[in-house]
Amino acid sequence: MNEVLTERPTSGATARDLAVQLAEVRARTRQLTETLSTEQLMGPMLPTVNPVLWEIGHVGWFHEYWTLRHVHGETSALERADRLWNSSTVPHATRWDLDLPERNAIFGYMADVLGRQLDRLGAGVDAPAGYFYELAIRHEDMHVEALTYTRQTLGYSAPERIGKAATKGVGIWPGDVDIPGGRWRLGSRPTDGFVFDNEKWAHAIDIAPFRIAKAAVTNAEFAAFVEAGGYRAREFWSAEGWAWRERMRAERPAYWLRKDGGVWVWRRYDRVEQLVPDEPVAFINWYEAEAWCAWAKRRLPTEAEWEAAALGEPTRDGSRLADVKRRWPWGDAPPRPEHANLAFECDGPLAVAACAAGDSAFGCRQMVGNVWEWTASDFVPFPGFAADPYEDYSQPWFNTRKVLRGGCWATSERIGRPTYRNFFTPDRNDIFAGFRTCAA
């Protein structure tokens, strides 16, 4: 038991906390899906999204599989649940052709699973069992974010009641800060609470001094690259990036449409809106970030550099990184709206100058929330990696993905932790991702 607790720590959430979190994340899932039509719940077959109807059933199944069945030894309420919703065995392209129950039956299945979880939690939960509740809650958090970008991908209406309108016009936050070099401990520590297998464990990395931007690249900064012919200039693109650009015939970021009266407009959900110049550029893939960097004579930070800029502190004389690692960029206090635009605080990103109270020790802003930030790093296992019980969470994706850090406005604070490693293939321009750069 001790070994389990050391290897798979939990956040310390009580059974009551877990019950609250389960109800909260489910309310989000329902807000994002309940008002969709039957046709929208299925949607077109695309490699980047799931049929929404499949996805919500899968979320319910995941809860049932890991908590009710794995922890408590119950049987499934739906005899064919594994055959429908086990994402490890149901190939993506087949998810549109399954004999899925109809919508009310799926919502009913999800509610039934949740009800049984709440009953179990009413009797209390020990830490080894709590781990699986925390896992299933975070899994639903990830799908809540995916359901949000799915609505963008498919041009559905903006989700209602999910966050206040992002205030405009807080401005830009230009310039770099100096980060001294030194020894950095990359990854999560056993005292960090619930973490995923790919974050384990913190290990020493030597970092050379570097300069990193105080803010993410803005829409205006990215527009300058587009307007300078960046998408037509082979020299700014890697071979793979250029192949992607040619294949997609990309001329500008995915949702940008045209310049109208001097400003770019873009498709936000099902509407055309003006692009806000001071907001971070989003829906940018890794290749586009790489090309922008080549044009601007900048580079992406490695994930170790990103983490040191977000969580490190200088020694007293400023000559190197101190042997300290903050939990959040601003310190140990949990995130509040003045620190970070996280967990649907707003319904989209804020301008890059917002959330000054959340600055890191080095003065980097919005390292957490607003948009995910691509790093230069490949998604690789940390030394000593061992898969956790949800074996297919990380392992199948090593070496084919790039790491993103910091969460976005639609990420829960459980996933928006700065040490959480998100990972996507470098061609994905449908996610809430932008980037921050270092001096080359």
Ligand SMILES: [Fe+2]
């Ligand atoms: Fe999943």
